[in-house]
Amino acid sequence: MAGKPTIDDVARIAQVSRQTVSNVVNSPEIVRPETRARVEDAIGQLGYRPHASARRLRSQKSSTIGIRLAAMGDGISGSVLDRFLHALTEGAYARGMRVLLFTADDDAGEIEQIERLRDDRDADAFVLTSTSHSDLRTRWLLDQGIPFVTFGRPWAADDMGDPMHHWVDVDxxxxxxxxxxxxxxxxxxxxxxxxxxxxxxxxxxxxxxxxxxxxxxxxxxxxxxxxxxxxxxxxxxxxxxxxxxxxxxxxxxxxxxxxxxxxxxxxxxxxxxxxxxxxxxxxxxxxxxxxxxxxxxxxRLGMVADGVLELLMGVSGRDISMREPRPGEAHRLVTPxxxxxxxxxxxxxxxxxxxx
CATH class of the missing domain: 3.40.50.2300 (Response regulator)
Structure with missing residues (x-):
């Protein structure tokens, strides 16, 4: 096939309409599983990649996940966050998403950065690290209705039994x-x-x-x-x-x-x-x-990153599509x-x- 594969090529091989291909790419949850599987198989065969810029313009979304890059206090333990960021970025790319790193001196500064990035439509969702009891960031994000997942448990009432937000942690x-x-x-x-x-x-x-x-x-x-x-x-x-x-x-x-x-x-x-x-x-x-x-x-930080993306985007989604947190469904506890x-x-x- 000459040139890059197009959405029409995918539709022809999968024997569906262009709109169905678009739905699989942007809102896979509304497509019947058997149809979605056929389209995804065609996408894989052709190596088709949606035009990211056009997609962002149409959806008014950035296709970007923001995460704070904390200052490295210890070169040994700091490598853990580096490996997680690499796995998260790699997994996000495979779903047509980008990861945006930003810095902040403390939690209050992180909230300010998130607010700015959200207002400027530079990020659709956020991943938090270094969670703690009574975390100011999670409370603020919940109040603002901004999608997020934490790498780390809430360590409080918002935990296994009656979750208020989504989290992934290692046991x-x-x-x-x-x-x-x-x-x-x-x-x-x-x-x-x-x-x-x-x-x-x-x-x-x-x-x-x-x-x-x-x-x-x-x-x-x-x-x-x-x-x-x-x-x-x-x-x-x-x-x-x-x-x-x-x-x-x-x-x-x-x-x-x-x-x-x-x-x-x-x-x-x-x-x-x-x-x-x-x-x-x-x-x-x-x-x-x-x-x-x-x-x-x-x-097993690759599994942690996969869990974060699954909670943000669904099992095979390519857009932020978080559900209301439910007991047993809002967290992933990875066994090391x-x-x-x-x-x-x-x-x-x-x-x-x-x-x-």
């Missing part, structure tokens, strides 16, 4: 439980936990996973408290905290951590102390974890997997089994 509790159970299975007798100071919604959730594994082995609440280490998300802070802890508790032979940054600090501390017998696990499976042979929990390396023994990915 950190299941991930830490798998890490601790792996350490126990490889022979560790006393597994400590290194996490961020409480309260920390994400950190506290991950600690519960470690506590689940330890409690199933008979650990009491007082023992769990004695095996808990706290440090800020900083390699040096983690190194100091672990060194001081092992001075008090030389009987500990494994440490499950809430992040690869904390795990790296623990690894430096145990190496300096000559305690290479202490097994360590991280969380995030960053390039640093792979480089130093650190066992770590992989968040444990990637086992030298710090935990073995060399294979271990699927996390969620008992929920």
């Amino acid at each position: 950190g509790r299941a991930g830490l439980r798998a890490a601790a159970e792996h350490l126990i299975a490889t022979g560790a007798r006393r597994v400590a936990y290194l996490g961020w100071p409480s309260p920390s919604a994400t950190g506290d959730d991950r600690r519960r996973g470690w506590a689940d594994a330890m409690s199933s082995r008979g650990a009491s609440e007082s023992e769990l408290a004695s095996l808990s280490i706290e440090a800020e998300e900083d390699v040096t802070a983690a190194r100091v905290a672990v060194a001081e802890f092992l001075d008090r508790r030389p009987d500990v032979d494994a440490i499950a951590t809430a992040s690869d940054s904390l795990a790296l600090g623990a690894l430096i501390a145990t190496t300096a102390l000559g305690r290479t017998d202490v097994a360590i696990t991280g969380f995030d499976n960053t390039p640093v974890a792979a480089a130093v042979g650190l066992t770590s929990v992989e968040q 997997e444990l990637v086992v390396r030298g710090s935990g023994g073995g060399e294979r990915p271990v699927p996390v089994v969620d008992p929920m």
